[in-house]
Amino acid sequence: MPKPDRFACRPPALPSPWATDARVALMEEARAFARDVVLPIADELDPQKAEMPRSLIEAMAEKGWFGITIPAEHGGMGLGVFEYCLVSEELARSWLSVGSILARGQGLGTQTLDEDRRKELLARSAKGRWIGSISLSEPAAGSDLAGVQTRALRDGDDWVLTGTKRWAGFAQAADFIEVLARTRDPEPGEPRSAGLEPFLVVKEPGTFPDGITGRVIDKVGYHGFLTFELELEGVRVPESDRLTGLYGDEGADADSGGFAAVQRGLNIARVHTAARAVGVARAAVEDCQLYLQEREQFGHPIGHFQALRFALADMAADVSQARAFWRQVAHLLDQGEPAESESAMVKLVATEMAVRVTNQAMQLHGGNGYTTERRVERYWRDARLTTIFEGTSEIQRRIISDRMLPKP
Numbered sequence: 001m002p003k004p005d006r007f008a009c010r011p012p013a014l015p016s017p018w019a020t021d022a023r024v025a026l027m028e029e030a031r032a033f034a035r036d037v038v039l040p041i042a043d044e045l046d047p048q049k050a051e052m053p054r055s056l057i058e059a060m061a062e063k064g065w066f067g068i069t070i071p072a073e074h075g076g077m078g079l080g081v082f083e084y085c086l087v088s089e090e091l092a093r094s095w096l097s098v099g100s101i102l103a104r105g106q107g108l109g110t111q112t113l114d115e116d117r118r119k120e121l122l123a124r125s126a127k128g129r130w131i132g133s134i135s136l137s138e139p140a141a142g143s144d145l146a147g148v149q150t151r152a153l154r155d156g157d158d159w160v161l162t163g164t165k166r167w168a169g170f171a172q173a174a175d176f177i178e179v180l181a182r183t184r185d186p187e188p189g190e191p192r193s194a195g196l197e198p199f200l201v202v203k204e205p206g207t208f209p210d211g212i213t214g215r216v217i218d219k220v221g222y223h224g225f226l227t228f229e230l231e232l233e234g235v236r237v238p239e240s241d242r243l244t245g246l247y248g249d250e251g252a253d254a255d256s257g258g259f260a261a262v263q264r265g266l267n268i269a270r271v272h273t274a275a276r277a278v279g280v281a282r283a284a285v286e287d288c289q290l291y292l293q294e295r296e297q298f299g300h301p302i303g304h305f306q307a308l309r310f311a312l313a314d315m316a317a318d319v320s321q322a323r324a325f326w327r328q329v330a331h332l333l334d335q336g337e338p339a340e341s342e343s344a345m346v347k348l349v350a351t352e353m354a355v356r357v358t359n360q361a362m363q364l365h366g367g368n369g370y371t372t373e374r375r376v377e378r379y380w381r382d383a384r385l386t387t388i389f390e391g392t393s394e395i396q397r398r399i400i401s402d403r404m405l406p407k408p
Helices: 021-048 054-062 081-092 096-104 115-126 257-294 306-334 340-364 366-370 376-386 393-402
Strands: 132-135 151-155 158-169 176-182 196-202 212-216 227-238
Touching: 021 054, 021 081, 021 096, 054 096, 081 096, 081 257, 081 306, 096 132, 096 257, 096 376, 132 158, 151 176, 158 176, 158 196, 176 227, 196 227, 257 306, 257 340, 257 376, 306 340, 340 366, 340 376, 340 393, 366 376
Parallel strands: 132 176
Antiparallel strands: 151 158, 158 227, 176 196, 212 227
């Protein structure tokens, strides 16, 4: 008996007012790529906790997806947050890490002080030849980035970085690592984020540069690329590779130019996470839709049991609701709206939904769900992370409530 096609359970078509021929074509292209290229690789490599092959990244680069949001004048597709998340949902449906790797392009690591170098790096990013790792967090600084203690000391025309960073995904395979470091301590009356600046550590893919050693963190899921704890000891970065921008507290003044740019980046990241969570949850629904027809007990498919049918209906409704929400917020961002509360809300709603739905999917699979023989356990492991990275659910609740009530 042929193996059923789990992509046969198609989600609703892209509705108006967001449907355009170009968007529908892009969605269909990404869906076919996820089914035919990504899923077989994920099925083979995820159980091994292995890295995605470079050939997969190159295939995505050929489609231009690392430059979806990069302006056409720099070689990108010149599209918006909506299209970026549209592709990411489709890819995450097959493997969360592939939906995530797109964020390592999109102009990341190009905000150099030199305009000509910035243009060069943007062009490379658009072509998938400038894919990076972000190293912000530390063992004692995660949600509170203002607590970063990695130091950057000026030495002539260079900066010298020393400290410990954690959760640096894709760090070894990347073309660069963007490191957040402290150039000075805050003065009295300044925000705790004062003195924090990002630096560009350029490197050869597959290696660490002089002064950096990496220890692989053994994750429960989110396989496809390795995540590291990094030790930086005297890493030299030229002044030309100091990046513009400001990282700080969630409560920092959003009217400041630097923080406003970073805040927009955080909002995009939250909507992107919501779209990826929807992709993972959708995979669980589609697998359950087929499993309830395949699995027979008491002489008929278990999909005949009303309790299981209703559980599947609730799962599908939750996924559709979260998908509509991320599309709405992505549209707001593309219209230039700040959408800070909305971005936090959709990240909260979609990721918590993904955990519920994938957990229910394991239950519907019964004992088979608690094996590595079915993909559903992968969906659950990956969905669980979405409530943690890019700001935990608790951080999202803080952002939302701080914009509704006076701060204590």
